[in-house]
Amino acid sequence: MSKGVNRPATPDRRPLTADNGTLPQALDRLRPRLVPFDLHFFPEVYSTNDTAADLAASGRLAVPAIVTADRQTLGRGRMGRSWFTGRHSLAASFVLPIEPARPIQHLPILAGLAVRSALAELVGEIGVKIKWPNDLHIQGRKLAGLLCERR
Numbered sequence: 001m002s003k004g005v006n007r008p009a010t011p012d013r014r015p016l017t018a019d020n021g022t023l024p025q026a027l028d029r030l031r032p033r034l035v036p037f038d039l040h041f042f043p044e045v046y047s048t049n050d051t052a053a054d055l056a057a058s059g060r061l062a063v064p065a066i067v068t069a070d071r072q073t074l075g076r077g078r079m080g081r082s083w084f085t086g087r088h089s090l091a092a093s094f095v096l097p098i099e100p101a102r103p104i105q106h107l108p109i110l111a112g113l114a115v116r117s118a119l120a121e122l123v124g125e126i127g128v129k130i131k132w133p134n135d136l137h138i139q140g141r142k143l144a145g146l147l148c149e150r151r
Contacts, residue, residue: 035064037064037065037066038061038062038064038065038066039065039066039068040052040055040061040065040066040067040068041068041069042067042068042069042070043069043070043071044069044070044071044072044073045067045069045071045072045073045091046072046073046074046075047072047074047075047076048067048068048069048072048075048091048092048093049067049075049076049093049147049149051067051069051093052065052067052093052095053151055067056095056151061095063095063096063097064094064095064096064097065094065095066092066093066094066095067092067093067095068090068091068092068093069085069091069092070085070089070090070091071084071085071086071089071091072084072085072089072091075091075147076147077134077145077147078133078134078147083145083147094111098150104150107148107150108133108134108146108148109130109132109133111134111146111148112130112133112134112135112136112146113130115136115144115146116128116130116136119136126138127139128143134146134147134148
């Protein structure tokens with residue numbers, strides 16, 4: 001018998017909201033849909049993207065992986081703009097395998113759509129909008145920024 005996650009025959013596609021039960025119940029419904037990944041957490045980093053690259057260069061990063069930090073002090077956005085996370089924020093870099101069949105220029109919009117869809121599944125349709133090419137906004141305020149890099 002192989003080790004792994006037992007997946008239900010028909011995945012439960014209901015949005016994961018408080019209306020559907022408690023958070024633990026919602027997480028139990030989400031768990032079968034997750035792909036195994038390495039998770040690296042740091043209280044503070046300069047940049048989660050740079051930290052992911054350093055871990056990969058040292059051979060300590062398996063793909064897929066998530067590198068996350070409570071605080072990011074020298075992150076970067078598009079066109080060299082600075083990006084930091086303060087209190088009550090989350091900085092994360094998702095390290096994914098390269099898919100040669102998918103053009104790299106599709107990644108930023110696919111990432112934005114994926115984050116927007118994940119938020120809708122977790123908290124329902126709350127009006128999260130994608131501001132091209134890499135920001136998510138809610139009620140006119142920036143909720144998240146995405147920076148896609150290929151290294």
